[in-house]
């Protein structure tokens with residue numbers, strides 16, 4: 001059995017114990033035994049990152065560019081192989097997984113460039129002769145805590161800016177999917193990261209995650225995952241004086257109005273609601289449809305759903321891979337049952353038989369729902385979407401905003417004025433017009449409002465707001 005160690009201070013080290021990483025398409029397929037760090041080992045990783053910060057924070061932009069550019073090239077060159085590993089451990093389809101790895105490679109390339117573009121600002125002082133300059137400096141040791149649904153892209157979009165701006169890193173990947181992050185860290189190490197600059201500690205959130213969040217030697221924490229865990233981490237970071245950034249859930253609306261192009265709307269909803277098994281924080285989980293197009297839209301969507309093939313993530317022709325694990329599968333089924341009890345009509349949503357032991361669930365569409373139902377208020381995180389029928393666009397907008405979340409929102413319309421009105425008035429960090437609520441560019445800011453996010457945006461040049469701190473200098477040139 002392959003054994004995969006933690007990476008601390010430039011060395012691969014055995015964990016306190018190990019844990020098996022299983023393929024959700026085939027539970028008889030064990031990807032490997034992955035180290036589980038304990039509290040002491042996590043503290044070793046943090047101490048190594050602290051020591052390495054002294055030099056890495058003073059490294060030249062060229063050194064940081066070279067490291068990230070090289071890592072990006074290797075990720076892109078190995079994207080088919082790494083995509084296969086990712087599909088095997090997380091369960092998204094092979095094309096989706098290869099796409100995710102490609103995105104991780106592009107992120108490294110982008111932040112290689114950002115290391116050179118960091119720049120600063122200068123303003124004339126209000127005082128005679130004085131100059132005021134704003135420069136950016138790294139924060140220190142960054143703790144990264146990542147979820148299971150994007151096993152390489154999310155670690156990439158946190159590690160790359162952290163290193164680009166001169167910080168050092170301790171990363172804890174989700175316990176369910178450590179393999180892709182393990183490969184990513186190995187690539188960064190082999191690309192020439194000095195010892196201690198990047199450290200990997202695999203294991204449980206309640207052990208490793210807690211040790212990172214509670215450590216006085218960690219300067220900042222970037223987290224993606226559930227609202228409950230995120231808020232608990234935020235409170236601890238505040239108590240220990242850390243900067244923190246939280247990316248949490250969504251209950252993303254997709255509005256379809258009477259003048260929408262039906263084919264565009266159906267494709268946007270199939271993609272947004274069901275691809276990646278609906279396990280995306282940007283998934284379209286609420287389809288808000290005006291009454292003039294409602295019946296035609298629902299019929300067309302159901303017909304398209306029937307043609308979706310659910311199965312092994314690695315098999316040719318699979319559109320929807322398995323749910324990530326048994327706990328998530330039970331959560332999806334529980335919500336489908338709740339929707340039924342609340343009066344929703346459920347199409348699909350049954351378990352799918354396969355030749356392997358896996359967590360296969362047919363996509364579910366719940367019609368006849370209202371905005372007040374639990375199924376429309378809580379994040380399911382599976383291939384489950386609801387339809388809420390509304391009178392007109394204005395009611396649709398009100399329902400879209402009637403949520404504690406605010407990550408992504410979409411509208412399908414052929415009217416420029418409705419699209420413009422929606423873009424201005426929907427309460428979300430990202431707005432999509434005639435395209436799925438999920439699926440974003442790697443060089444543009446990502447994040448939400450309300451209960452979905454806390455702190456500065458991730459990705460693109462906006463990432464520097466989190467990963468750097470600003471220094472303002474006042475320079476008096478003296479008498480001339």
Ligand code: NDP
Nearest residue numbers: 146147173174175204205209210225226229248249281381
């Ligand atoms: P969590 O929020 O519990 O986990 C996210 C990360 O936080 C994981 O690395 C986890 O470790 C870690 N963690 C857990 N507890 C702690 C802690 N006390 N201190 C520090 N770190 C901790 O999400 P789950 O994976 O349990 O998924 C549960 C639900 O969260 C899903 O059903 C879904 O609704 C939502 N979710 C949302 C995501 C998003 O992108 N918005 C992504 C994933 C999940 P470990 O893996 O070891 O538990």
